[in-house]
Amino acid sequence: MTPSGTRARQADEARNRVRLMIEITARAGAYRKGLIAATRRLSPEEAVILSDLERHGLQVPQLHDVLCGGHVLVDDPQLYEDWRFDEVSHPRLSSHHRDIDKSLYPDIGMRGDVVREKLHGRTAQGTWVQLEKTPAAFGGRKLPSMSDLRHLMDYVIYRLTRSNVGPWGLSRMTERYPMYLAPVLAVSTSLTPAVAGLLTQALRRIEAADDVTSASQDLAARFPPPDRADLTEELGRSLTGRAGRGLFGSSEVWITETPSRSAAAVFRESRVPPAVGWWRTGGPT
Template sequence: MERKHALAAVTHLRRPGGAASDPATDRRAERVRTRVRLMIEITARSGAYRKGLVAATRRLSPEEAAILSDLEGHGLQVPQLHDVLCGGHVLVDAPELYDKWRFVGVSHERLSSHHRDIDKTRYPDIGMRGDVVREKLHGRTAQGTWVQLEKTPAAFGGKKMPSVDDLRHLMDYVVYRITRSNVGPWGLSRMTERRPLYLSPFLAVPTSLTPPVARVLTQALRRVEEADDVTAVSADLAARFPPPDRQDLAGELGQSLSGRAGRGLFGNSEVWVTETPSRSAAEVLRESHVPPVVELLQPGGPS
């Protein structure tokens, strides 16, 4: 919901002749920018990027933040952000993003060779420049939206005469042909149009089990559950406090998590703590000694 408000704030700011935006929407947009900056700084600690990425995040525009925040909202994780910043081709199962990412006064129509099966007259490819995305290019797919960041902007197909950037863009294309990697603003990515990064694929299809299969599966799950009950202090306590008696164990396998619950924003990324331990907390823990549970339950133990 916060991303939607922040994007609305950005759109309002870019409307021709629009009045000054509401301070509350400005604060929401700034929170989104701060969140995206932190995501980029985290991935920059462990990933290999061209120099200047962290410095560029200080000039992150609201439009750039809205696009990256939308990708995160559709399942992008911090480790995957590396490929996005390095020019990875991203497919999103969200056709509405095509219009959301067309910012008045900032976006411009562009020609590209991506997704030629789409009617470019109806859905032209849209470019946008920024300090972090350099040249953002996005367009429609049959089922959603695609987006890709490029190192060098180009004016092919426009009314402008070819420039030095166009020559550099051709050089990036040569690098792509040699390395089979997209040339992004901050590195190279193997996530090309033929092998894209796919966000929010709808792969969960409910399937019913036949009664014999469900019965055998339930028996197997119960055996696994009984053998895996090692969380108690002792076998005696485990027998006294059995796990909940669930009738349909097989049915639970088909239940999906609500919303977008899953591995989360950080996925398989390396997470570490930069703060030093609190001395006062350590002193409190040392002073408060509580006898372990096993000692309390043994015969002759403290009453």
């Protein structure tokens, strides 16, 4: 396959993955109408931005706040350059992160069917990004347009609700209380009861059919796995360290230790008395 063909295939895979992420989060969250239809017109540039957020730790439930205008800080300054697309990006004026030299690092806008108006810029240590419902082009000597007036209305809503106005809803994650993403940071998030129930059923089926830890079925029966009331706790919400599974845990699965009290509980629950005399007689008693 030619290099151009490889890039096209990778772009298609990224768009399909982002569409799937949005469809999953749309089942549990409330959005303005038209989101699913907009994903069918997702551009490669939009897919790159959302895929990069996922690569830096974004979980599927957190995508809701991103699509609703949440202010996101990413611990990666290279994204500022990666998200400057020659054909679709344009300079923007904004009041975000005034401590940054805007002549050196101007804020960058981009329009799309899903992101509507994407705005991003530099921070002292990384990159920030925020999706807006209404694009604005203040500056120069041009007269305000209808889009500018709608942007002002969004600002009024922000002042009244203390929530950012995103393309598909409102988010409480403002510049003052942002979402923070980093490759080495796992973020806890809750699951809806319906999703948690389905995941628990799936994990129990996997656990029941996956006992390959012993060559002896009799021995395996004497040492059953721990009886956890909620298997979804393994999905990254209450495990320590970088714990979790895939997008729902924001990291790889890491096993660090086996608590001694768990091992003790296994031995206490065993009803089979240990054979203690075989080494004294040279064989089993």
